[in-house]
Amino acid sequence: MAISLSDIAERAGVSVKTVSGALHGGSARMSDDTRQKVKAIAEELGYVTNLAARGVRQGWLPLVGVVSDGLITSPFATEIVRGLDGAARSAGMAVFAVNHSSGQSIGSVVDEVQQFRPRAVAYAAMYHKDVDLPPALAGSVGVMINCREASGRVTSLVPDEEGGAREIVRYLLASGRRRIAFINLPGILAGALREKGFRAALEEAGLEPIGVLPAVRRSVYSDRAPSLVASHVETLLAAGQRPDAILCGNDRVAMEVYAALARAGLKIPDDIAVASFDNQVELASRLDPPLTTMALPHRAMGRLAMEILLAGEPQPPHLRKLPFHLVERASV
Amino acid sequence: MAISLSDIAERAGVSVKTVSGALHGGSARMSDDTRQKVKAIAEELGYVTNLAARGVRQGWLPLVGVVSDGLITSPFATEIVRGLDGAARSAGMAVFAVNHSSGQSIGSVVDEVQQFRPRAVAYAAMYHKDVDLPPALAGSVGVMINCREASGRVTSLVPDEEGGAREIVRYLLASGRRRIAFINLPGILAGALREKGFRAALEEAGLEPIGVLPAVRRSVYSDRAPSLVASHVETLLAAGQRPDAILCGNDRVAMEVYAALARAGLKIPDDIAVASFDNQVELASRLDPPLTTMALPHRAMGRLAMEILLAGEPQPPHLRKLPFHLVERASV
DNA sequence: CTGAAAGCGCTTACAG
DNA sequence: CTGAAAGCGCTTACAG
Numbered sequence: 001m002a003i004s005l006s007d008i009a010e011r012a013g014v015s016v017k018t019v020s021g022a023l024h025g026g027s028a029r030m031s032d033d034t035r036q037k038v039k040a041i042a043e044e045l046g047y048v049t050n051l052a053a054r055g056v057r058q059g060w061l062p063l064v065g066v067v068s069d070g071l072i073t074s075p076f077a078t079e080i081v082r083g084l085d086g087a088a089r090s091a092g093m094a095v096f097a098v099n100h101s102s103g104q105s106i107g108s109v110v111d112e113v114q115q116f117r118p119r120a121v122a123y124a125a126m127y128h129k130d131v132d133l134p135p136a137l138a139g140s141v142g143v144m145i146n147c148r149e150a151s152g153r154v155t156s157l158v159p160d161e162e163g164g165a166r167e168i169v170r171y172l173l174a175s176g177r178r179r180i181a182f183i184n185l186p187g188i189l190a191g192a193l194r195e196k197g198f199r200a201a202l203e204e205a206g207l208e209p210i211g212v213l214p215a216v217r218r219s220v221y222s223d224r225a226p227s228l229v230a231s232h233v234e235t236l237l238a239a240g241q242r243p244d245a246i247l248c249g250n251d252r253v254a255m256e257v258y259a260a261l262a263r264a265g266l267k268i269p270d271d272i273a274v275a276s277f278d279n280q281v282e283l284a285s286r287l288d289p290p291l292t293t294m295a296l297p298h299r300a301m302g303r304l305a306m307e308i309l310l311a312g313e314p315q316p317p318h319l320r321k322l323p324f325h326l327v328e329r330a331s332v
Numbered sequence: 333m334a335i336s337l338s339d340i341a342e343r344a345g346v347s348v349k350t351v352s353g354a355l356h357g358g359s360a361r362m363s364d365d366t367r368q369k370v371k372a373i374a375e376e377l378g379y380v381t382n383l384a385a386r387g388v389r390q391g392w393l394p395l396v397g398v399v400s401d402g403l404i405t406s407p408f409a410t411e412i413v414r415g416l417d418g419a420a421r422s423a424g425m426a427v428f429a430v431n432h433s434s435g436q437s438i439g440s441v442v443d444e445v446q447q448f449r450p451r452a453v454a455y456a457a458m459y460h461k462d463v464d465l466p467p468a469l470a471g472s473v474g475v476m477i478n479c480r481e482a483s484g485r486v487t488s489l490v491p492d493e494e495g496g497a498r499e500i501v502r503y504l505l506a507s508g509r510r511r512i513a514f515i516n517l518p519g520i521l522a523g524a525l526r527e528k529g530f531r532a533a534l535e536e537a538g539l540e541p542i543g544v545l546p547a548v549r550r551s552v553y554s555d556r557a558p559s560l561v562a563s564h565v566e567t568l569l570a571a572g573q574r575p576d577a578i579l580c581g582n583d584r585v586a587m588e589v590y591a592a593l594a595r596a597g598l599k600i601p602d603d604i605a606v607a608s609f610d611n612q613v614e615l616a617s618r619l620d621p622p623l624t625t626m627a628l629p630h631r632a633m634g635r636l637a638m639e640i641l642l643a644g645e646p647q648p649p650h651l652r653k654l655p656f657h658l659v660e661r662a663s664v
Numbered sequence: 665c666t667g668a669a670a671g672c673g674c675t676t677a678c679a680g
Numbered sequence: 681c682t683g684a685a686a687g688c689g690c691t692t693a694c695a696g
Binding site: 017034056 | 681688689
Binding site: 334336337338349353357381383385386387388389 | 688689690691
């Protein structure tokens with residue numbers, strides 16, 4: 001069995017309370033002498049705090065549970081976790097991630113996590129979507145990350161897709177582009193919202209889109225679906241109103257646009273500008289020319305989520321849209 | 333505060349012990365009547381077991397800590413976790429993953445995990461490497477995954493790189509190939525071990541390698557380093573002894589080999605066979621022709637690690653090499 | 665078949 | 681400045 005406070009107390013000739021105060025109670029008043037002695041003995045015996053014991057006393061363990069809809073594997077999901085983890089660490093909390101695989105109900109996964117009496121629980125979606133949280137869970141899940149909770153009973157943190165699209169369009173406009181096409185990701189929430197922002201920003205400038213086209217044939221975007229990008233680019237270039245900028249649904253799509261433009265003998269950004277969403281660094285920074293793209297606020301969502309969870313004052317539930325951030329490279 | 337056993341006991345008019353037995357003690361003898369009544373009340377009150385309380389009694393929480401050297405983000409790492417998680421679940425344990433970022437010592441991260449009194453702790457490396465575990469941790473870390481622990485004080489689970497290379501070479505030989513080149517990943521343990529297996533299998537057949545070449549210029553393989561693959565392929569094809577098979581360090585390298593062979597007007601597998609390591613499904617299955625490749629035993633390492641950790645009888649520490657598995661597609 | 669009590673390792677009022 | 685005791689919510693001998 002591991003060393004306990006009473007082992008240290010015995011060895012130091014003081015009470016357990018004194019040991020507890022010396023090791024953990026930063027503010028507990030006692031002679032520096034005693035404190036030093038206790039710490040030395042603890043170190044010598046290799047004492048490791050028993051958080052389970054502290055937890056049963058306090059009613060909670062220094063954990064924040066994160067239930068995610070699938071294994072955390074994409075770079076985006078990793079960023080969310082990074083954000084959560086950084087903020088948790090500063091607060092002395094650890095992140096306990098459990099994934100909600102297809103077989104189970106959200107409720108059963110949340111209960112599983114609750115058995116450990118975490119300080120708080122978050123739900124994180126792997127991509128921006130709508131999620132219905134069962135009403136019974138509104139009390140136990142403190143914040144929804146990367147998804148919109150329908151009932152409005154719990155605070156949701158999502159990327160400001162519409163704002164991000166507006167921003168990149170304005171940037172294209174500021175660079176002098178006027179005929180802008182959008183090869184968008186179809187069938188997903190992010191795509192629909194970005195299209196709204198795209199159209200709004202053009203309208204604001206008194207312009208019309210040159211074309212809003214789906215990157216793939218299937219109604220739901222997937223990297224596996226057969227791509228329409230190359231043929232769209234050809235169509236756009238053949239038309240009377242040839243675009244001077246193409247906005248892409250993500251960096252992968254942009255890569256295909258690059259290839260199609262190269263085939264057509266067009267120079268980026270001189271003949272035509274290309275911009276997109278995602279900022280997959282490995283990809284975007286290595287394209288030639290490096291790609292200007294809107295980075296998603298994944299890390300910020302993670303950080304803010306943790307701050308909300310650990311804040312003393314609970315705020316009324318709301319939907320919070322976090323801003324994208326423009327990564328300027330050389331494609332515009 | 334949450335519902336406790338005593339709340340249920342009071343409501344049911346029985347002792348706490350009876351409630352505990354009814355809910356958790358599968359074998360505890362009591363009238364079916366009592367058990368049903370207790371269960372109904374627990375359900376009604378929304379009781380959730382307090383594992384912290386049980387943990388302080390038992391001395392451990394139903395957790396297995398996994399310390400990993402970096403955020404779990406690659407598909408390989410995900411497979412390890414999947415293996416661990418599946419086996420943990422069957423044993424009623426949860427996986428508690430903590431990543432060991434560059435700033436901290438392994439020891440401090442392990443201690444952090446130990447505060448939660450997990451049932452066991454594993455260490456997982458993101459790629460096959462040598463790791464020195466500080467001697468003090470030999471007692472607390474039960475198994476090393478995807479790395480070789482130098483001192484031999486703790487069981488290590490690694491892919492059998494040498495055996496995997498032998499197997500794929502034998503497969504190429506069985507398909508009638510005789511002049512085999514290897515474009516290997518330089519500067520990493522996996523590459524060195526595979527090269528041994530590659531040479532051994534050829535020697536066994538009385539053959540010489542046509543060439544063993546590094547995929548990148550830098551001494552350590554990285555996807556970002558400038559690739560030498562295309563020029564190697566040209567060199568190999570121009571030589572007198574043109575290879576009839578090229579083994580590749582990973583699927584990415586194979587993809588580049590495909591491109592170079594296409595440029596040279598060579599057909600796979602008729603003119604030349606291509607095989608590799610990794611089985612990155614997205615990539616390997618979508619190449620044309622689909623790529624024959626050796627899959628790494630990541631999931632198996634995870635599963636076995638958990639079995640070792642949770643086994644009653646501790647085995648003496650040893651190095652266990654897990655077999656690759658051949659994924660036959662159409663490139664050989 | 666069931667209860668009352670002890671105890672796991674902590675922290676927190678309550679006394680001195 | 682320090683100690684003895686109570687109590688967090690469980691489980692596990694010990695009695696009946």
